[in-house]
Amino acid sequence: MKDPAQAEGEEETLDPRDWDRVRELGHRMLDDMVEYLRTVRDRPVWKPIPEEIASSFHEELPRGATDLGDVYRDFSRRILPYPTGNIHPRFWGWVMGNGTVTGMFAEMLAAGMNLNQGGGAQSGGLVEAQVIDWCKAMVAFPSGGSGILVSGGSMANLVGLTVARNAHAGFDVRAEGVAASPAPLRVYASAEVHSSVQKAVELLGLGKNALRLIPVSAGFTIDLEALRRTIREDRLKGCRPLCVVGCAGTVNTGACDPLDELADLCKAEGIWFHVDGAFGALAALAPGLRGLVKGMERADSLAFDLHKWMYLPYEVGCTLVRDPAAHRGAFALTPDYLEHTTRGIGGSDLWFSDYGIQLSRGFRALKVWMSIKEQGIDKFARMIRQNAGQAKYLEQLVRARPELELLAPVPLNIVCFRYRGGVLGKKPLDELNKELLLRLHESGVAAPSYTLIADSYALRVCITNHRTRREDLELFVAEVIRLGARLEKETARAGAAAAAGGRA
């Protein structure tokens, strides 16, 4: 049905009929969002979504129009109040950044320009190339390397491992596929490696059995001797060691593998050296932390995120590759309709689609460019140092309290610990800490996440948060102790009641 307001034969558009009104609405949205960020500290970290809201997202596909003001009101009522929580000063769950006001503005500008970063002669390509040069400088990667911005760490690892497979398997994998390999291909990483590496190995058709998980030593870093032994055994079995993945900051504890030694080993063995530096790579910015990731710059491919420890809004990660020809050779594919020209819109040497999986690509480079320009990289270095210092501070707070138990070393920005109080036994301790975590989330006071450390349930605090202050950590520790003590009492009462019931 034709829009009744439309004159016969007149063509329609999705542009506003009343630009001024829509502009005013936009200003209201911007005001609201800036205020939302300015006041984030005053709200709970997170709150559960009420059932009537959760169940309301089952609407029929809307056929007719709704006034944008009403759509925005709906957003403000049903969506805005229930975020993940990672914008909050006391969110330390998983590995998430906060985003920034400038990042938010940049996303608006990028969406307005809506240019296609697949390639071509447009300014976005220049911005992305500039940002990649900066990324190389940030992590001390060779300036002759190539790179691409991707959606995040999972994709960054996939891109790096694709280059490893296609450039280093010793035959034409792109044409013949993995099955043509004269020897089974093997990838090596510590048992603490991120799950996205397994996902990538599976996607690439190598199969997760090809991923050899090497035990870790006390500091949760890869056991080099075990790695050497496994490689030796695999060679004897007729396998071809393709790639070693080093961790610059594991997700569980922030451990950094001995990257220099891994680089030496890979060089000696002729193995591709990939580093997953999702957040840890950026430790290279801070002089005091740089030593932890030394050797990372020797990687053949390096994956890291900018929406984690660079605090930018989702999505943006980066893959750097030492050998640009290997990088391009792993992906480039130019059909007739994409033939690159020397002039006009297709007239550019910058075709990012030749260096990754996406053809059409958004302008995620803009928020990186604007943020680095505005803050300067020294500021980011200070923020990263500040977060690492806060983790050390939390470590001290935990060590100082007998009710708490540190479960892993704190090399970087992650603290794993638990409430132990007077509770004895693994299972009750695990149960108590599990419940403690959920009550922390539900209280809205703080949001750590969880993991298993040597099979013990751990509260896990990962500080990639530019809003966190030391006082937030003090408040958090006090709350953990308060909740822990209460849970201990509840457990004791329940135990007594059960015992009494048993006697009855």
Next chain:
Amino acid sequence: MKDPAQAEGEEETLDPRDWDRVRELGHRMLDDMVEYLRTVRDRPVWKPIPEEIASSFHEELPRGATDLGDVYRDFSRRILPYPTGNIHPRFWGWVMGNGTVTGMFAEMLAAGMNLNQGGGAQSGGLVEAQVIDWCKAMVAFPSGGSGILVSGGSMANLVGLTVARNAHAGFDVRAEGVAASPAPLRVYASAEVHSSVQKAVELLGLGKNALRLIPVSAGFTIDLEALRRTIREDRLKGCRPLCVVGCAGTVNTGACDPLDELADLCKAEGIWFHVDGAFGALAALAPGLRGLVKGMERADSLAFDLHKWMYLPYEVGCTLVRDPAAHRGAFALTPDYLEHTTRGIGGSDLWFSDYGIQLSRGFRALKVWMSIKEQGIDKFARMIRQNAGQAKYLEQLVRARPELELLAPVPLNIVCFRYRGGVLGKKPLDELNKELLLRLHESGVAAPSYTLIADSYALRVCITNHRTRREDLELFVAEVIRLGARLEKETARAGAAAAAGGRA
């Protein structure tokens, strides 16, 4: 070095020191961008980047801070004036959408909330689930299917083909890898299939030799008899036909394969049926076009974009999968640190990271939700019908002018033609049209792209543009004829000069 304005011991943040000033700057950006979009018709479609601008993007990594106002001025001078051009009413190159004002606002809101759509108990998951339900309704896909929003068509095809491989290869590909296949796996698609399908087949380790490109019939749709024969031959050779990829709108001409017949064939043969409907899938919205993609709803997996023919800003595409268990089974992977809980932030059934490659994911669902709400799907249906009608109109304009030659049928929204004037011979015609395209771009009047049709260089007009009017196409045709005639004269003069030179 510590920020000098920072008191000793005080902690820093990336939040603004002066919120009011930054808010004012944001309002200025928003005003400028809305004005930029309102006046887009008054500017050239595209213009080349001046050398002094292009060469300026080689700055050292900035160490110190720059006032955000200055950064924005720099953006306005060096970046904003040089977009790809696809926001313009007369941009018809490749397959690109325009973006919308609402899409731009939504991206700002999404970046402000900065939630992580990997999963968990937050409103974004509900929004994405709602949007996927709407996507299923839009393309008449079974409501029991699963889906995920991805960065675009390349990723959407990769996700669909990953499910095909992992669910349908007949062995545990995730564990054992492609090399464990008892029989070589084969994927089938027409020779007109998009390059992203080859990219996906390569990424998945099948090798491009596993992709059997089937010849097309006169309308550039897959030759069903040739497909049947190839499958038969492959089976005789001991190969396992894994997947047929049907095209709902080829990139060259907009041709739609006979999807119902392909569905029948796949059912009979026990082959996975994937449909690449990057833009064409949305033809299902318009009653008059729906017949072209009939059978698409029978696909096992379906890939399409929302940043093309839904006109939304980059990036957003979608994969739908008929069997949710197969979909989840192809990707799900839950390490300790991602253990899903029943309460707290991890307490949700909606873990999109189990249905795709990304773990951390941005809130691209919001722009889809807001846009469908605001415009209503009937409006999108009318816009798509309008674009298809405009393509038919251009076809008529081309057919009416003896200087122009239509090179392919116009089933949907793509018109391939060339200027022929009085020029004779393949090579001169190709050269003339190549130059004509570049001059069109350089003039800023209109931006078609190019392809080869039966080995002839074609100007290719793909209308996925909500700002295009018929008058734009009239202007374009007039300009093609004017430029073509001029080039013909130049060619003749150059030929005469060369001949004279030859005689001298």
